[in-house]
Amino acid sequence: MLNTLGGGNWLWSLLILWTIPWKGVALWKAARRTDKWWFIVILVVNTLAILEILYIFIWSKRPQKAPKTEISAEK
Numbered sequence: 001m002l003n004t005l006g007g008g009n010w011l012w013s014l015l016i017l018w019t020i021p022w023k024g025v026a027l028w029k030a031a032r033r034t035d036k037w038w039f040i041v042i043l044v045v046n047t048l049a050i051l052e053i054l055y056i057f058i059w060s061k062r063p064q065k066a067p068k069t070e071i072s073a074e075k
Helices: 009-032 036-044 050-057
Strands: none
Touching: 009 036, 009 050, 036 050
């Protein structure tokens, strides 16, 4: 099969070397922010680092929502 690609092993290697660092940083940021669904999507979907770059520079910069606290009504 590799021979039918015209010796494109270097292309696959280049794509892998491009994608892995971006995916690692995006997964790390998603885990630190406890973005469970983003973590799963970034882990499963391979977009050649486009989604990962967008997450790193756009969505991970947004402020996190404050955790909800229950206010007890004391009378």
